Structures are given as C-alpha cells and as structure tokens.
Amino acid sequence: MKLGANVSVAKTGLLRAVEESESYRADTYMIYTRSNRGGAARPIDQFHRDESWARMREVGIDDPVVHLSYLVNLASERAETLEYGRMVLREEIKRVEYLGFRYIVMHPGSHVGAGTAVGVARIAQGLNEILTGEEKLWICLETMAGDGSKVGNRLEEIAEIIELVTHKERLAVCIDTCHNYSAGYDIVNDFDGFLATFDDVIGLSRLKVAHINDSRHPFAAGKDRHANIGRGSLGVEALRRIVRHEALQDIPLILETPGGHYRHEIALLRGETDELPPESAAASDGGE
Numbered sequence: 001m002k003l004g005a006n007v008s009v010a011k012t013g014l015l016r017a018v019e020e021s022e023s024y025r026a027d028t029y030m031i032y033t034r035s036n037r038g039g040a041a042r043p044i045d046q047f048h049r050d051e052s053w054a055r056m057r058e059v060g061i062d063d064p065v066v067h068l069s070y071l072v073n074l075a076s077e078r079a080e081t082l083e084y085g086r087m088v089l090r091e092e093i094k095r096v097e098y099l100g101f102r103y104i105v106m107h108p109g110s111h112v113g114a115g116t117a118v119g120v121a122r123i124a125q126g127l128n129e130i131l132t133g134e135e136k137l138w139i140c141l142e143t144m145a146g147d148g149s150k151v152g153n154r155l156e157e158i159a160e161i162i163e164l165v166t167h168k169e170r171l172a173v174c175i176d177t178c179h180n181y182s183a184g185y186d187i188v189n190d191f192d193g194f195l196a197t198f199d200d201v202i203g204l205s206r207l208k209v210a211h212i213n214d215s216r217h218p219f220a221a222g223k224d225r226h227a228n229i230g231r232g233s234l235g236v237e238a239l240r241r242i243v244r245h246e247a248l249q250d251i252p253l254i255l256e257t258p259g260g261h262y263r264h265e266i267a268l269l270r271g272e273t274d275e276l277p278p279e280s281a282a283a284s285d286g287g288e
C-alpha cells in the first residue's frame, strides 16, 4: 500500500514535500507546483530535485504525483481561458518531466452550461493540441463528484475523452473516493462492482492514482466536500477496504483531507490505530 498526502512545496520545494511526508510516515505524496490563485510559476530548478530524490530513496518515499492547477479548464468556451489552460498544461508537462514524476492529475473541466457532450469534445480537442505522444508521464483525468457543470462525473465521460484523444497512451485516470461516492457510485457497499464497471468502461490498466477522502455529504449528493477519514459518509471500514484492495496496491493513494491530520489518518487507514482524527471544517480539492 502506497499512502501519502497532498503536501506543501513552500520555500524549499520538494525538500519540504519530502520532509512533510516523512513526518506523516507516508510512502508517497502529491504536490501542486504552482499556486491555484494564478501568477507566474516558481522556476522548477528551484525545487531541489536531485537532493530530494536522494532523500526519497533513503527513506523509502516513491512515486510522487503532481496535481495540475484548478485554473486550467480545457472545456471552457472562452478563448482566453482555453489559451491559458493550454499554456499552463504545456508548461506543467515540461516541469513535471524535469522533476521526474510520472503523473499529472487534472480535473477534466467545466462546461459551464454548454452540456457534457460539448465539454467532452472541447477537452479532447485541447489535449490533442497539447499531447505529442513523446511525454514521459501520464495525464490522469480525475473523476468528479457529480456537480452538473463538471465533465467526468460518470466514468463514461472519461472514456469518451480518452476515445477522442490521439495519443491515448499518455492518458490515465485518478479516482477520488469522495467524488465517486458523491457522484452515485456505491463504493462503500460494492467497491468491487465499481472496479468492474471501471474495467468495462475504461480499462483497469488506466487506473494510476487514487485520492482517498471521506465525504461531508451523503451518498449521491453530487457535492465535492472532503471530510477527515472516518468523519464522513464513507467511514473508516469502507476506506480501509478500498486502500487494501489488491487493485490499488501499486498506485499512489493520496489523502486530500482538511486540518492537517495526515499522520493520524494514514495510521488509521493502515490499521495502526482505531481512534478517529479530530473533525475539521470540510474542504474540497478545488473542484468547486
């Protein structure tokens, strides 16, 4: 099991991310390389790549993930937004290749009223303009929580995007337990059924990253509000079953829960404690 959390790269870049991950006794981690409020990205050669990989090898932290800025929306109808999104994604591919990471997780996009079919087509077109097939990483489309203006609430929508992209060998998928449950996939009672559907619709070989979050809202609520592990509608037992599932043993499992209780929550998921973390105000991963 490779458990980790969404960690900071403030000041010392990856050195900070690794240090924070060590404090959680994590096996892996996820970062954002740039602010979700926009602005110029910090130069990637200031992230202390080589020292950090050396430290990661020493302490057994591996297979880190980058999450793309939320400001990227390849489904937008606004030319400026599209242009910005393409610029950031192109730049991010170069930055993440420099870091030597294998995954960029991205939200497929928001169609803002134009409808899912239009959104799917725009996202595929955007990816076709960017991907050359030479990338040394996978773009992992994240499954969404069921909000009507998002693309990617249903596995079929993700499959349609992949189908329309020329260099589909560079595409993969990131599931998010909060999102999937909220979108109406009953992964609490039937995670095997969900994976069987995933395999049918997309193919399990594309499952490369999973976000492990509890959900503030009940089943099928269509809302993206993450809760601390055991403090939401999924509960500890279901989330433990999920992180221990054989299909998820080789992929990074990343917590995006509020309040900074990652060390405790990772121990809880591993079964090292049964005590629940304190309850923190709900967070989203920016999907709203």
Ligand code: FE
Pocket: 142, 176, 211, 256, 285
């Ligand atoms: Fe997520």
Ligand code: ZN
Pocket: 145, 176, 178, 179, 224, 225, 226, 284, 285, 286, 287
């Ligand atoms: Zn979320």
Ligand code: FE
Pocket: 067, 105, 107, 142, 285, 287
């Ligand atoms: Fe996300």
